[in-house]
Amino acid sequence: MPMTDNSAGKTGAAPEGVRARDRLALLTADNAAVPLPTGVQAITAILLAVLLIALPWLGLGYRFLSIAITTLYTAIGLYGLGLQFGQAGIMSVGHAALMGVGAYASAILSVQLGLGFWTSLPFAMALSAIVGGVIGLPTLRVGGQHYIIITFCFCALFVIVLTNGGTFTGSATGLDVGSVTPLPGINFDKLSNNYYLVLAALFLALAATYLIGISRYGRTLRAIRENEQLARSVGINVDLHKLGVLMVSGLFAGLAGVLQLYYLRHISPTLFGAFPSLYLALMVMLGGARYLYGPLIGAVVVNFLPEVLNLDPVDSRIAYGVCLLLVILLLPGGVGAGIKNVYCAVRGGFEKQGGGTNGRA
Amino acid sequence: MAALEVRGLRKQFGGVVALNGIDLDIGTDQVVGIVGPNGSGKTTLFNVVTGVHPATGGTVSWQGQDITNIGAHRIARKRLVRTFQQAMSFPGLTVDENVRIAWEQGRMGGSRWASPGKILDFVGLAPLGKAIAGSLPFGSLRRLGLAVALGVSPELLLLDEPGAGLNDSEAQAFAAVIAQLPPQGIGVCLIDHDMDMMSDLCDRLIVLDFGTKIAEGLPAEVLADPKVREVYLGPDRKVAAS
Numbered sequence: 169m170p171m172t173d174n175s176a177g178k179t180g181a182a183p184e185g186v187r188a189r190d191r192l193a194l195l196t197a198d199n200a201a202v203p204l205p206t207g208v209q210a211i212t213a214i215l216l217a218v219l220l221i222a223l224p225w226l227g228l229g230y231r232f233l234s235i236a237i238t239t240l241y242t243a244i245g246l247y248g249l250g251l252q253f254g255q256a257g258i259m260s261v262g263h264a265a266l267m268g269v270g271a272y273a274s275a276i277l278s279v280q281l282g283l284g285f286w287t288s289l290p291f292a293m294a295l296s297a298i299v300g301g302v303i304g305l306p307t308l309r310v311g312g313q314h315y316i317i318i319t320f321c322f323c324a325l326f327v328i329v330l331t332n333g334g335t336f337t338g339s340a341t342g343l344d345v346g347s348v349t350p351l352p353g354i355n356f357d358k359l360s361n362n363y364y365l366v367l368a369a370l371f372l373a374l375a376a377t378y379l380i381g382i383s384r385y386g387r388t389l390r391a392i393r394e395n396e397q398l399a400r401s402v403g404i405n406v407d408l409h410k411l412g413v414l415m416v417s418g419l420f421a422g423l424a425g426v427l428q429l430y431y432l433r434h435i436s437p438t439l440f441g442a443f444p445s446l447y448l449a450l451m452v453m454l455g456g457a458r459y460l461y462g463p464l465i466g467a468v469v470v471n472f473l474p475e476v477l478n479l480d481p482v483d484s485r486i487a488y489g490v491c492l493l494l495v496i497l498l499l500p501g502g503v504g505a506g507i508k509n510v511y512c513a514v515r516g517g518f519e520k521q522g523g524g525t526n527g528r529a
Numbered sequence: 530m531a532a533l534e535v536r537g538l539r540k541q542f543g544g545v546v547a548l549n550g551i552d553l554d555i556g557t558d559q560v561v562g563i564v565g566p567n568g569s570g571k572t573t574l575f576n577v578v579t580g581v582h583p584a585t586g587g588t589v590s591w592q593g594q595d596i597t598n599i600g601a602h603r604i605a606r607k608r609l610v611r612t613f614q615q616a617m618s619f620p621g622l623t624v625d626e627n628v629r630i631a632w633e634q635g636r637m638g639g640s641r642w643a644s645p646g647k648i649l650d651f652v653g654l655a656p657l658g659k660a661i662a663g664s665l666p667f668g669s670l671r672r673l674g675l676a677v678a679l680g681v682s683p684e685l686l687l688l689d690e691p692g693a694g695l696n697d698s699e700a701q702a703f704a705a706v707i708a709q710l711p712p713q714g715i716g717v718c719l720i721d722h723d724m725d726m727m728s729d730l731c732d733r734l735i736v737l738d739f740g741t742k743i744a745e746g747l748p749a750e751v752l753a754d755p756k757v758r759e760v761y762l763g764p765d766r767k768v769a770a771s
Contacts, residue, residue, distance in 0.1 A: 384633045391630045394619035401579065401613075402681050403605035403634040 204508070216461070220367055224360035232475075233359055239471040240366045241427040246452050246463035247373040248420025254457030255386055256413040257393030258307055259316050262323030263448045266303075266418055268440025270296040270425030272330065275343040275435055280336075284349035285356075285430050293422035300418025301411050308407050323445050330437040342436030345429060356430075366427050370464075373420055378460055380416075389413055450488055454495050456502025465503050532557045532716065533578070533609065533685055538587035540570075540577050540740075547573040549740035550587065557684050557716030560707065562731035562748070564722070566761055570740040571720045572614055575687050579611045580604045592684075606637070610683035614690045614720075616670040617677075620663030624654055624673060627662050631680025640682045641713075652676045652706060668699045675706065679715075686710065688719040692726060704730050724762070728752060736761060 224233060245267045252258045260266075274292040277283040283291075306318045330337045337343070348356035348365065356362050380386045391399040392406050400406050429435050447470060455466025469491070474484035499506040531554035540548040547570045555561050563571050576582045578589050580601040589597045591609050619627050625645065632645040642648050649655040652672045657665065662673060671691060678686055691707065692700040704726050710717050721727055727734065728748040736744040736751060738760045744751050751757055 387626060387630045387633065390622055390626070391619050394621050395617060397581070398613070398617045398619065398677070399630075400601040401581075401605055401611055402631040402677060403602050404630075405602050 204511070208511075212461075217371070220370075224363055230359065233363055235471055235475060237359075237363050237366050237431050239467045240363075240370045241424045241431065242448070242451065242471065243464045243467040244366075244370055244373045244427065245421050245424035246448060246455070246467055247377050248417035248424070249448060249452045250457045250463040251377060251380065251389075251420070252413050252417040253452060254459075254462070255381070255389040255393065256410065258304075258311075258410065258414065259449070260319040260417075260445075261316050261442075261449045262303070262319035262321075262326075262445050263417075263421060264440045264444035265323040265326040266296055266300055266421035267425035267428065268326060268330070268435075268437075269299045269418075270422030271429040271435050271440070272337060272343070272425075273422070274426045274429050275338075275345050276336065278345045279343055284346075285426065286349055289423070289426050292426045293419050296422030296425065297415040297418035300421065301415040304411050304414035307410050307414070320442065320445070323440075323442055327437045327441045330440070338436070340437060342434060344434045347433065348430045362431055366431070369423055369427055373423070374460070374464075376420075381460065447488070450492055452502075454491060454502055456499075456504030456506075458501060459504030459508065462502050462504030465507075469503065531555055532592055533718075534590045535574075535578065536588050536590075538574070538577060538589065539585045540573055540582060541585045547740050548577060548585075551737075551740070551742055553735065553742075555685065555716065555718050557714060558711055559732040560711055560717045560719065560730050562727045562734045563718065563720045563737060564724070564727060564734060564761065565737035569737040571737055572689055573740075574737070575611055575689050575720070578604075579609065579687060605634070605681055608635070608682060608684040609687070610678045610681045610685075611687035612674045612678045612689055612691060614693065616667065616674045616694070618662040618665075618670060618673050620661070622662055623658065624649070624660050624662055624665070624676075625658040627673060628676050628680050631677045635681035635683075642680070642682065645680065648676045648679050651679070653702075667694050668696075671695060671699075671703065672706075675703075683715055685716040685718065688717060690720050690722070692721050692723050700726060724752070 223236060245263060248266075249260060249263050252260065270292040273295045274283075274285070274288040277288040277291060303319065303322045307315050310318070331340050333339060348362070350356060354361055356365055380389075388399075388404055388409055391402070391404055392409055396406055428439070432439075451466035451470045452463055453466070454469055455464065456462030459465075470488060473479070473487060473491070474481070477484075477487065479487055495502060499509075501509075533553065533555040535551055535553035538548050538551040538553075539546070549570075551570075551574060553574075563574065565571055573582070577584045580596070580599060580603070583598045587597070588595055591604070591607055594607070596604050596607065596609070619630065622630075628645040628648050632640060632642060632648065642651075646655065646658070649658055652675055654669060654672050654676060657669060662670070665673060671694070675688070675691065678688075688707070691703055695703060700723065707717055707719065708730060719727075719731075731748055733746065734744075734748045734751040735742060736754075736757050743760065744754045744757045746754075752762065
């Protein structure tokens with residue numbers, strides 16, 4: 169039978185072997201559609217999981233662990249954005265506001281009704297999903313840049329509403345909550361336990377993203393991203409799935425927002441305004457929205473860059489700008505794409521030396 | 530009763546009448562060809578029948594159900610499937626994934642294909658399964674367009690200029706693939722300008738001009754029709770002996 173089985177791990181970018189002058193083209197190619205061998209995927213996942221679980225024991229200090237928590241809950245929100253942008257092709261620059269919907273819903277439930285972390289979480293996630301769907305309604309009429317502007321307006325509007333919400337939203341000062349309701353034997357006041365709580369949620373987000381990516385649902389979303397008209401003509405309900413993915417993205421954002429709220433214990437409107445939203449968009453593009461680890465990589469780079477380079481907030485903004493330009497110019501698919509392309513290039517080179525194995529691993 | 534029945538179909542774009550009361554009957558056991566000069570409404574007919582554009586008037590019914598203006602994806606799910614004049618694919622995805630997407634959509638209620646791979650075998654794209662669709666040469670892209678449409682398990686396939694942009698040998702190979710469809714229970718209705726191919730391939734020809742049907746019948750009859758010769762073929766064209 170001709171090569172229709174899925175076991176061949178050949179890169180689509182280089183069907184006939186790789187010449188040296190094609191290397192650069194290969195490095196900037198978009199290999200997102202090329203599946204990695206399952207062995208490589210499994211090893212990466214295990215190494216990453218071990219590293220993340222071991223992190224609090226590495227003795228890196230309180231400050232490092234705090235940044236790690238920020239990174240992880242940001243990454244959870246980014247996985248939602250990665251799904252809607254990377255898979256379905258719908259970008260948003262108002263995503264922090266969607267996290268804010270979750271965070272504020274949970275905080276208001278806590279202040280007004282005394283609901284704790286666990287009981288308010290489902291409501292907050294559901295509300296974020298609904299709001300995600302409602303702001304998504306314009307995607308049925310406009311796409312691309314036009315929709316991005318709408319998300320930006322939503323973000324600005326959200327901050328105005330929060331700032332003028334009186335005691336209900338805490339106005340510009342914001343709202344305070346207690347700590348996460350302890351589970352038997354686990355007190356979340358301890359920073360490492362809070363870290364594990366956020367990490368567990370990240371694993372859920374990662375697993376959900378992976379499963380969606382390999383499922384029929386993921387293929388449906390990619391079909392919409394690639395060619396809406398053709399998607400319709402093969403029977404895909406494009407409108408329904410566009411709103412659907414924005415609601416799923418809202419679920420992730422709500423989860424991230426509630427985790428953010430209970431880590432900071434205090435939220436205010438500025439956390440969910442235009443700047444944080446732009447950072448989220450930056451992170452997802454930097455990391456590579458179409459890659460499983462892209463959003464996580466983006467969150468790690470943006471959150472740890474100022475720490476590693478010892479930058480003050482103004483300098484770090486300049487650094488982000490330069491990073492984004494470099495990524496757009498050199499790695500259109502993000503850092504995730506770069507890592508995968510290097511892997512594909514090395515592998516392509518080995519296969520060439522192996523004497524034309526016709527793409528068989 | 531024919532599977533697809535179009536009655537008095539009208540489509541107006543502003544002041545332009547693209548379709549002016551078309552009546553059609555197309556079964557699922559034939560190859561029906563639609564020909565006509567540029568701008569005669571052939572593609573608009575496909576677009577309105579498959580729900581890409583809403584109809585201004587008239588009805589389209591499919592297997593006894595009214596499907597006028599019910600939306601493109603619902604019509605596709607009823608196994609009335611079309612391809613596009615500009616060879617379309619999901620360009621950033623692999624050939625395998627392109628066909629799998631369509632196959633998964635058509636699987637509800639039973640697919641005629643055991644797997645997406647069978648479709649690639651049928652259209653002759655199996656060796657290119659791992660290639661990115663956007664990187665395919667044009668001839669393969671046409672085949673992919675057909676494979677994606679076949680993936681939905683159509684009972685009637687509307688092909689919009691499947692031979693456009695292909696060289697002679699590619700077009701012949703393509704026509705050979707199309708000729709295999711009606712015996713498998715897949716009706717074909719196609720638009721093309723290659724009159725030799727059309728008269729070989731089609732059981733019936735329909736000629737459109739300015740949004741109306743001016744002739745219909747066996748290819749030889751239609752090609753001999755003086756009106757058709759005047760508006761489309763030109764008076765000098767020799768009628769192929771059939």
